[in-house]
Amino acid sequence: MREVAIVAAGMTRFGELWQSSLRDLFVEAALEALSGAETDHVDGIYVGNMSGGQFVGQEHLGPLMADYLGMAGVAATRVESACASGGMALRAAFFDVASGASDLVLAAGLEKMNDGADVTAVLASAADQETEAYHGITFPGLYAMIARAHMEEYGTTDEDLAAVSVKNHAHGALNPKAQFRRKVTAEEVMNSSLVAAPLRLLHCSPVSDGAAAVLLCPLDRAKEFTDRPVRIMGTGAATGSMALADRQDPAFLDAVSLSAGRAYKMAGIKPSDVDVAEVHDCFSIAEICVTEAMCIVDRGKGGEAARSGFTSLGGKLPVNTSGGLKSKGHPVGATGIAQTIEIFEQLRGESGDRQVKDAHIGLAQNMGGSGASSVVHVFQRV
Amino acid sequence: MREVAIVAAGMTRFGELWQSSLRDLFVEAALEALSGAETDHVDGIYVGNMSGGQFVGQEHLGPLMADYLGMAGVAATRVESACASGGMALRAAFFDVASGASDLVLAAGLEKMNDGADVTAVLASAADQETEAYHGITFPGLYAMIARAHMEEYGTTDEDLAAVSVKNHAHGALNPKAQFRRKVTAEEVMNSSLVAAPLRLLHCSPVSDGAAAVLLCPLDRAKEFTDRPVRIMGTGAATGSMALADRQDPAFLDAVSLSAGRAYKMAGIKPSDVDVAEVHDCFSIAEICVTEAMCIVDRGKGGEAARSGFTSLGGKLPVNTSGGLKSKGHPVGATGIAQTIEIFEQLRGESGDRQVKDAHIGLAQNMGGSGASSVVHVFQRV
Numbered sequence: 057m058r059e060v061a062i063v064a065a066g067m068t069r070f071g072e073l074w075q076s077s078l079r080d081l082f083v084e085a086a087l088e089a090l091s092g093a094e095t096d097h098v099d100g101i102y103v104g105n106m107s108g109g110q111f112v113g114q115e116h117l118g119p120l121m122a123d124y125l126g127m128a129g130v131a132a133t134r135v136e137s138a139c140a141s142g143g144m145a146l147r148a149a150f151f152d153v154a155s156g157a158s159d160l161v162l163a164a165g166l167e168k169m170n171d172g173a174d175v176t177a178v179l180a181s182a183a184d185q186e187t188e189a190y191h192g193i194t195f196p197g198l199y200a201m202i203a204r205a206h207m208e209e210y211g212t213t214d215e216d217l218a219a220v221s222v223k224n225h226a227h228g229a230l231n232p233k234a235q236f237r238r239k240v241t242a243e244e245v246m247n248s249s250l251v252a253a254p255l256r257l258l259h260c261s262p263v264s265d266g267a268a269a270v271l272l273c274p275l276d277r278a279k280e281f282t283d284r285p286v287r288i289m290g291t292g293a294a295t296g297s298m299a300l301a302d303r304q305d306p307a308f309l310d311a312v313s314l315s316a317g318r319a320y321k322m323a324g325i326k327p328s329d330v331d332v333a334e335v336h337d338c339f340s341i342a343e344i345c346v347t348e349a350m351c352i353v354d355r356g357k358g359g360e361a362a363r364s365g366f367t368s369l370g371g372k373l374p375v376n377t378s379g380g381l382k383s384k385g386h387p388v389g390a391t392g393i394a395q396t397i398e399i400f401e402q403l404r405g406e407s408g409d410r411q412v413k414d415a416h417i418g419l420a421q422n423m424g425g426s427g428a429s430s431v432v433h434v435f436q437r438v
Numbered sequence: 439m440r441e442v443a444i445v446a447a448g449m450t451r452f453g454e455l456w457q458s459s460l461r462d463l464f465v466e467a468a469l470e471a472l473s474g475a476e477t478d479h480v481d482g483i484y485v486g487n488m489s490g491g492q493f494v495g496q497e498h499l500g501p502l503m504a505d506y507l508g509m510a511g512v513a514a515t516r517v518e519s520a521c522a523s524g525g526m527a528l529r530a531a532f533f534d535v536a537s538g539a540s541d542l543v544l545a546a547g548l549e550k551m552n553d554g555a556d557v558t559a560v561l562a563s564a565a566d567q568e569t570e571a572y573h574g575i576t577f578p579g580l581y582a583m584i585a586r587a588h589m590e591e592y593g594t595t596d597e598d599l600a601a602v603s604v605k606n607h608a609h610g611a612l613n614p615k616a617q618f619r620r621k622v623t624a625e626e627v628m629n630s631s632l633v634a635a636p637l638r639l640l641h642c643s644p645v646s647d648g649a650a651a652v653l654l655c656p657l658d659r660a661k662e663f664t665d666r667p668v669r670i671m672g673t674g675a676a677t678g679s680m681a682l683a684d685r686q687d688p689a690f691l692d693a694v695s696l697s698a699g700r701a702y703k704m705a706g707i708k709p710s711d712v713d714v715a716e717v718h719d720c721f722s723i724a725e726i727c728v729t730e731a732m733c734i735v736d737r738g739k740g741g742e743a744a745r746s747g748f749t750s751l752g753g754k755l756p757v758n759t760s761g762g763l764k765s766k767g768h769p770v771g772a773t774g775i776a777q778t779i780e781i782f783e784q785l786r787g788e789s790g791d792r793q794v795k796d797a798h799i800g801l802a803q804n805m806g807g808s809g810a811s812s813v814v815h816v817f818q819r820v
Contacts, residue, residue, distance in 0.1 A: 057539065183498075
């Protein structure tokens with residue numbers, strides 16, 4: 057297998073971008089990535105997107121985006137795994153380059169959620185339609201049940217949940233691309249509107265528009281495009297039970313554990329080797345469960361890790377330095393690529409106020425549904 | 439790059455399968471493929487599907503299908519490129535195995551179109567939403583304009599168009615899995631209801647449910663699973679202008695020409711080396727344009743090729759021996775894999791009444807929209 061590197065990245069601001077269409081967002085992110093590598097050619101494009109069909113009436117985003125980028129002709133397809141679509145698009149692009157079939161491949165993610173669609177209903181189509189969505193439960197309710205189970209099993213508290221939001225908003229306040237660039241206090245979180253007990257408004261990631269893109273090439277060609285490439289050391293993907301009710305332990309995310317284990321194995325690293333991590337905090341409880349399942353914090357200690365500063369900027373293992381989905385925003389198909397860009401910039405020393413010192417190894421974990429799919433990538437400064 | 443083979447296949451009947459859900463269809467096809475290779479393990483699953491979200495309110499088909507197959511845990515994702523979703527799923531699976539990352543990978547395609555959705559509106563989301571679908575044109579109209587352009591440029595006649603339907607129904611009458619197992623005459627075609635002039639009902643592929651799956655592995659492991667593996671010699675994908683109005687020559691499919699050229703080059707073959715081909719005849723005019731763009735018939739001679747018997751069973755280069763989309767049916771996401779299965783069986787000598795003698799090299803061409811995306815695979819008897 058050929059070694060693969062990321063050599064450039066581009067990303068729109070995340071937020072309610074009413075003036076931009078899905079294709080506008082893609083073109084902005086893609087052009088920034090291409091100009092970063094000073095190239096106007098690619099061999100292939102992978103577009104991570106959850107639901108262009110339901111959000112804006114547009115499927116078939118591969119050729120549409122290639123066309124609007126001025127690259128009709130190039131091979132292009134969409135990859136979908138709900139909110140893990142971006143991470144799965146990166147993985148497909150990685151295999152394309154690793155196999156030797158293509159040299160320069162753009163992996164992008166995008167979503168246009170603010171365009172009039174019933175967002176909660178569309179997102180619910182990432183749950184099991186027959187046993188969950190059809191009966192009326194949506195994602196805040198599913199993650200609330202995960203939170204209840206975690207509280208019951210490990211004594212996790214409202215303060216633990218709030219600490220994740222407080223941390224991620226503090227990080228996001230430093231990120232110019234973030235949807236919410238302001239800090240929040242634990243009191244604000246715990247007094248915000250109840251959405252699905254114990255989850256409140258400030259535990260939930262927002263509805264966002266945005267796009268992100270990274271450019272991949274063989275490691276041995278990377279220096280043609282940048283003097284600071286970032287190597288993809290490992291990729292791991294896994295699935296779990298689609299319906300929450302089918303899981304033996306709702307507070308443990310099997311797919312996250314499996315995908316992380318596979319990525320660590322391919323990368324040849326231990327969890328303790330990781331210097332900086334982006335993980336899927338669609339709800340504050342998700343960051344707690346994910347960091348535990350990935351063995352970057354001890355089982356049952358995900359909330360404590362946020363409260364103690366272990367996962368804060370300046371802590372032992374900073375998690376979601378971008379602000380995470382909570383503060384940076386969560387245009388669902390774009391998220392996995394945006395996470396990748398945060399790690400890419402951290403490993404290149406380009407993160408400004410959010411820079412983690414001496415970051416050599418980073419990871420991005422992206423998840424679909426209530427954890428039915430998960431994909432993890434491990435990256436290394438070259 | 440590792441050499442890759444297909445070692446087993448499974449497929450549901452195509453048709454109006456009201457009693458089967460999307461997941462039922464997948465499981466039936468996947469289990470048949472797994473039992474063909476006598477394995478109950480895979481490393482990954484790629485699910486080609488155009489619009490589970492709009493047709494049946496279900497995105498996130500990767501983990502759902504893995505779960506219902508009893509394989510929760512395995513890496514799985516959906517790949518979408520409108521009606522080329524199946525072919526693009528095969529291509530992604532190919533890269534996964536070719537890279538060395540996975541050994542046993544299932545590439546599946548599925549669609550459940552008969553479930554109450556507004557099928558024509560859903561399909562139209564594969565066209566350019568802003569410049570085509572929004573203004574009311576749907577695919578019969580787009581392909582009717584392609585047919586008009588072809589008639590104007592090359593003198594193609596109603597008899598030419600009808601000949602494609604007559605040929606494909608004659609082939610499909612021999613296929614137990616086909617939706618319409620009956621022959622039609624040129625008179626029946628030319629007297630059928632007008633849909634969008636010059637296209638009539640019997641020029642159009644039907645609305646179908648169905649699923650298909652093939653199992654890939656490295657060529658050097660293929661004999662563990664079958665004594666008659668089929669090698670994937672080449673893959674080629676390409677895009678063209680999304681909107682028909684943006685194309686210099688609406689009667690020539692650039693993406694098809696590019697994707698075929700790339701697949702031939704990778705396979706190291708000439709078009710004249712092909713013994714049997716499945717191509718994307720969503721409308722009869724599509725087969726005419728596709729066979730020309732792929733250089734398997736001369737430019738402007740696609741209709742004549744059907745009329746003269748050149749592309750019939752027993753002819754020089756049989757095209758759509760399965761019955762094609764026209765007669766076999768067109769559950770859009772499943773089509774690319776179903777085409778692959780027809781070629782797999784032809785090259786193994788398993789096609790019964792439809793068998794092409796001494797078939798050594800075959801190809802499958804799968805297309806999205808009005809030709810904005812195309813993917814071609816070349817296969818070889820080992």
